[in-house]
Amino acid sequence: MIEGSGEQVGQALLYERVDFLAGLSRELTGRLVASRWDEDSLDVLAAGVEGQGVVLPSKGWMAMRRLGWPTDAAPAEGVYVSDRVRRGAEEYAARTLRLAVHRRTVVAAVLATWPADPRGRTGAEWAALRALLPAGVSGAEIRNRTRQVRAYLAEHGRLPAGLCELEEPPRVAAQVLLAAMDRQQVTLQRLDETTARLRVKLPLCAAPASGREWAWHVIDLRLPGTVDPDAVLHTPTLRPTRAGRIAVDLPHTRSAPAAKASGHTVAVGFDWGVNTLLTGTVGRLTGRGATGRVVTDGRRLVFDATAVSAKLHRLRTHREHLAAKRDHYRALADGLGVPRRAWADLHRRAEVLEREHVRVCARIRHLNQALAWAAARWAVDQTVALGATAIYLEDLATLEARGRRRGNARLSGQVRGTVAEAIRHLAAKAGIAVVTVPARDTSALCPGCLGPLGHHPGPDRLDERGWTWAHCAVCGLSMDRDHAAARRIVSRGLLAQSHTATERATGIRTIRTTVDGTVRSVRRPKRTTRRLRRARRQAAAPPRPSGPKTTPGKMCPTPARRSLTSRRMPDVRTVPATTPTGVVQRPVGHDTQAPAPHGPVPGHGVPVPPWPEPVWAGRVRLSRGTCRRRSRAAERTGFHHLHATEVHTLTSRFGPHDGDKRPRRARKA
Numbered sequence: 001m002i003e004g005s006g007e008q009v010g011q012a013l014l015y016e017r018v019d020f021l022a023g024l025s026r027e028l029t030g031r032l033v034a035s036r037w038d039e040d041s042l043d044v045l046a047a048g049v050e051g052q053g054v055v056l057p058s059k060g061w062m063a064m065r066r067l068g069w070p071t072d073a074a075p076a077e078g079v080y081v082s083d084r085v086r087r088g089a090e091e092y093a094a095r096t097l098r099l100a101v102h103r104r105t106v107v108a109a110v111l112a113t114w115p116a117d118p119r120g121r122t123g124a125e126w127a128a129l130r131a132l133l134p135a136g137v138s139g140a141e142i143r144n145r146t147r148q149v150r151a152y153l154a155e156h157g158r159l160p161a162g163l164c165e166l167e168e169p170p171r172v173a174a175q176v177l178l179a180a181m182d183r184q185q186v187t188l189q190r191l192d193e194t195t196a197r198l199r200v201k202l203p204l205c206a207a208p209a210s211g212r213e214w215a216w217h218v219i220d221l222r223l224p225g226t227v228d229p230d231a232v233l234h235t236p237t238l239r240p241t242r243a244g245r246i247a248v249d250l251p252h253t254r255s256a257p258a259a260k261a262s263g264h265t266v267a268v269g270f271d272w273g274v275n276t277l278l279t280g281t282v283g284r285l286t287g288r289g290a291t292g293r294v295v296t297d298g299r300r301l302v303f304d305a306t307a308v309s310a311k312l313h314r315l316r317t318h319r320e321h322l323a324a325k326r327d328h329y330r331a332l333a334d335g336l337g338v339p340r341r342a343w344a345d346l347h348r349r350a351e352v353l354e355r356e357h358v359r360v361c362a363r364i365r366h367l368n369q370a371l372a373w374a375a376a377r378w379a380v381d382q383t384v385a386l387g388a389t390a391i392y393l394e395d396l397a398t399l400e401a402r403g404r405r406r407g408n409a410r411l412s413g414q415v416r417g418t419v420a421e422a423i424r425h426l427a428a429k430a431g432i433a434v435v436t437v438p439a440r441d442t443s444a445l446c447p448g449c450l451g452p453l454g455h456h457p458g459p460d461r462l463d464e465r466g467w468t469w470a471h472c473a474v475c476g477l478s479m480d481r482d483h484a485a486a487r488r489i490v491s492r493g494l495l496a497q498s499h500t501a502t503e504r505a506t507g508i509r510t511i512r513t514t515v516d517g518t519v520r521s522v523r524r525p526k527r528t529t530r531r532l533r534r535a536r537r538q539a540a541a542p543p544r545p546s547g548p549k550t551t552p553g554k555m556c557p558t559p560a561r562r563s564l565t566s567r568r569m570p571d572v573r574t575v576p577a578t579t580p581t582g583v584v585q586r587p588v589g590h591d592t593q594a595p596a597p598h599g600p601v602p603g604h605g606v607p608v609p610p611w612p613e614p615v616w617a618g619r620v621r622l623s624r625g626t627c628r629r630r631s632r633a634a635e636r637t638g639f640h641h642l643h644a645t646e647v648h649t650l651t652s653r654f655g656p657h658d659g660d661k662r663p664r665r666a667r668k669a
Contacts (some may be wrong), residue, residue: 003199003216012244014217015586017202019240021252022174024081028089029172031073032064033096037169039162041069046101059644060094061087061180079207082214084185096170102134103145104163110145111135111159118150138501145381175239188234193229196221196250198236221248230252242358257431259389261509262497264433264650267390268301268383269490271442272416273482278375281483282386283490283519284654294491297654298521300483301382303375304643312367319360326353372415376422378644384430387652391427392493394485395419395436395510423506435500435509437492446472447487447519455481487519524654 001008009017013561044067056063064070072091077560109132115121130140152160178186178200187199198219205213227233237249266284273279279324280301282293333346383391413507424434424455446453451474457466459478470481477484496515504506 001218003218008380009586014219015240015246017204017217018176018238018246019174020203020206020269021240022074022086022240023178023206024079025085025089025092025176026172026174028073028081028086029092029096030073030169032070032090032093033172034169035072036069036093036097038164042097042101042104044162045097046104059091059180060098061090061616076207078209080210080213081208082185082201082211084181088177088180091177092172092175096172100163102182103167105134105184106137106141106145107149107160107163107166110142110149111162115161153445173239175237177237179237181235188233188235188454190233191220194223196223196233198248200238222252225325227252235290254429256428259428259433260434261433261500263503264388264390264494264497266386267392267490268337268379268386268388268493269392269437269486269488269493270301271394271482271485271489273485276302276482277305277309277371277487278419279480279482280379280382281486281490282388283487283494284652285494293494293517294494295520295522295654296487296490297524297650299645300480300486301645302643303378303645305371305375308371308642312364312371313465315360315364315367317416319357319364326350326357328627329356350514366417368418372418372611373422374428374642375419378647379423380426380430380432381647382645383427383432385647385649386649389430390435390493390497391423391435392489393423393434393436394439394442394489433509435493435497435511437489437496437511438514440514442488442492443470443481443485445488445516446470446475446477447484447491448472448477449475450516450518451475453481453484462536479482488516491517491519522654524650533648540630 044050045063050056054066056066070086073089073093075086102563109129112132113124113125113129133142133269148166149159153168154631185201188196189199190196198221200217200219201214202217203214208214221397229255231252234251234253236251239247239249241247264285268280268282268283270278270280278301281296281299282301284294285292285294287293327352333343333350336343336346375430379391404639420434420436427434444453445451449472451472453468453470453472455465456462456469456471457464458469459471460469462478468481469478470476470484492515493511495517496511499511499513499515500509501512504508509534
């Protein structure tokens, strides 16, 4: 609604006006970034000090104005843009250039230590490169920059002078950073728990000539359930999407309990599994100092997303196929030279493929996002239920697909970064610390004796090489490979928690010192676990109705069947398979007096008669991928083939107590 006149604005018109504002901001930001895309300007931003020796402000638009750079990027002649809109464009440009400073540092280190063979560095070359790089740079980023420089060398025959010669000015997205503007351009107010009101001044045309062609628009935002009622809302960012909708990136903060970096006794370690997306186990630290060791209850926590991962792999293959066909049609059209009938037909086909390519990319992006947050929520729920105070993750930033291992190639395209960020976000709300540990040799050494592990296809094929099962020839340990790696991860985290380092900029906690120790399996207290399980069943059971019973209850089994009733034996056995001669044993409990159906028995080459399709009353929701009716599980979780270990609330007191010399059963909770 337009403030003052009360005119209602439809979705299409509101999208058009937000697109006008995003276009003006994008034009100003692009001009400012292009005018300062040189090594001298990046040197000034990297130093953080202006010419007179004064430290630049942390806010980007203030730093830009302190340096006098916005004068190089003025709006088009005859277009009126307020100072607040310019401030948002300058903030966006400052963020873009400051991100380029980090890439410039990595590229400069790669160029200064350019190896003799770019495809494989020696140990000395890696050491020299690491000495010049800032802390936290992953091996994957180093390899990507090396490939970029190698492609430039192959094309031009020489190394680039720096980042500005290696890359073109970065492209700027169409978005509006309202956080850099004040109340003269935008205001935000929370009305209730589910609604917030955004007031923003939008242009009424693409090129407003004066301030009269700007008007205040009042937009009511419906807050999602993830925004708590006591959360503090901050000024959002507006992004017009390709689907014709307006995306509102609304940051909010809430108070959360502080998570300590060290001093943890019970923790959960998760491995980015080869067999599953996440495989975890719980560990408990016993003893102090040099006598400290880690024990575990042996439970394996699994988040198996194999079917969803296969779906993503098929979508990626389909996306590459669409891109190849689109590029082929465009190449054929460009080869014709002049527009003609075939030229228009080829471009029309390329446009159709481009739209389908965009749709498949959106499908992959949404599926990755849903899978990542589902895995993160499951991991945090397991940690809370087990009474742990820390989560230790394996740092696999250097993992890349090599050779012909298709499984590893599929995993390299997973959503590990999104999962890690989601785990940190959800764990912060619960007061749980998330720390990454070194990934080297987590799957190569035995968690029981620290001996070398052999990898095999399965427990019954120990004479073959594989990657699913782990077996130790020294201590005889035999278990799933990812489970063994999870034990090593939780052991490294608990034993080396005193070496935890926290990055000041991001707050990410990392352990870079490797401390290896053995992990022993102990038993949980049976009586305590059984009592908790019974209490949970009673709480989940429906309440009994009050008052007298309307029907008499059955106090004991039927006398004639008392001797046949057993808790371990079902009343009716499964129907056995028929033999080729038609001989079949009668299953217990089946009626033998009913006439048998005429004709051949299904099986052994005889097709089974089709099952009649049920007639559903009213409209039903069908699955997008198939024509089957969606089950309740699919409606609730969003995935049809997602298997994960159930969350059970268990006591954190298991294993030996402080001062004990050997593992034994824990006392009752």
